[in-house]
Amino acid sequence: MPELPEVETLRRDLARHLPGAVLRDLWTSGKALRLGRPLDVEAIRALTVGRRVLRLRRLAKYLLVDTDAGGALVVHLGMSGHLLVCPAAAPRAPHTHLVWRLDDGGRELRYVDPRRFGQVTTVLTGEEATLPELQLLGLEPLGRALTAARLAELLGASKRPLKTFLLDQTRVAGLGNIYVSEALFRARLHPSLPSDAAVAAAPALRDAIRSVISRAIANRGTTIRDYTDASGREGRNQLVLQVYGREGEPCFVCGGRVRRQVDSGRSTFFCPRCQPARSFRPAARSKKQRGQGRTGIR
Ligand SMILES: [Zn+2]
Numbered sequence: 001m002p003e004l005p006e007v008e009t010l011r012r013d014l015a016r017h018l019p020g021a022v023l024r025d026l027w028t029s030g031k032a033l034r035l036g037r038p039l040d041v042e043a044i045r046a047l048t049v050g051r052r053v054l055r056l057r058r059l060a061k062y063l064l065v066d067t068d069a070g071g072a073l074v075v076h077l078g079m080s081g082h083l084l085v086c087p088a089a090a091p092r093a094p095h096t097h098l099v100w101r102l103d104d105g106g107r108e109l110r111y112v113d114p115r116r117f118g119q120v121t122t123v124l125t126g127e128e129a130t131l132p133e134l135q136l137l138g139l140e141p142l143g144r145a146l147t148a149a150r151l152a153e154l155l156g157a158s159k160r161p162l163k164t165f166l167l168d169q170t171r172v173a174g175l176g177n178i179y180v181s182e183a184l185f186r187a188r189l190h191p192s193l194p195s196d197a198a199v200a201a202a203p204a205l206r207d208a209i210r211s212v213i214s215r216a217i218a219n220r221g222t223t224i225r226d227y228t229d230a231s232g233r234e235g236r237n238q239l240v241l242q243v244y245g246r247e248g249e250p251c252f253v254c255g256g257r258v259r260r261q262v263d264s265g266r267s268t269f270f271c272p273r274c275q276p277a278r279s280f281r282p283a284a285r286s287k288k289q290r291g292q293g294r295t296g297i298r
Contacts, residue, residue, distance in 0.1 A: 004174030005216035060173035081118030152202035
């Protein structure tokens, strides 16, 4: 499932290909995407067809393609969505749902989504806050508003487990299972610790969130199942994950076993020794972990 780093990688890739191009000839599969809602093809057409792409923006896990029509195409990739620029002659992948021809010679912009949990909609520039999906978004993990003090305030106001708190897009936006597991491990926090018991850990948690997200972007995303970047290549961040997907394997820091815990059908991976269930004690990073930051795969 694409999370913030994968969407940011896609944004950066598309930002090299799309701005300046004019979108033409919209084709759609006629299939509904998220929640079985039909696409508003007329609204999409009005903001894109015959219009020049100005820039690509990202709000949490939403990708916004701004055009000179004064609005943006808003894309959420859901579980398996993908937006790519490819030669018009390339065969269309199964489950292709939207296609635009680009006017700059022989290329197409395509939206492909096998599981159809994604969303393609539109918004007028400056009215982003009116979209229900966008108006509730919490703090951007890499933005300036996510200070340790602000995070401490949010933690202090919640009794929910840290994992649930971090997955809630209205607090900190854009984190999913992978990066919540990784950030909690890095901050040495147990996923079930009540949020208001972790207020003192806010600086460590903030640094951990920014660090795992930045590293994942530098690694061009994490490929667990089917995420690929705009040109179809897999990310490399799965090679440096510390706990996610490593149930039963040795912890890189203490050598203990990584455990998996399932709440509401969602897995969290953690090390019970490095992330004790109760108290929070800031700990120095181990030599091994420090070394990985410098010499590991980037
Ligand atoms: Zn450990």
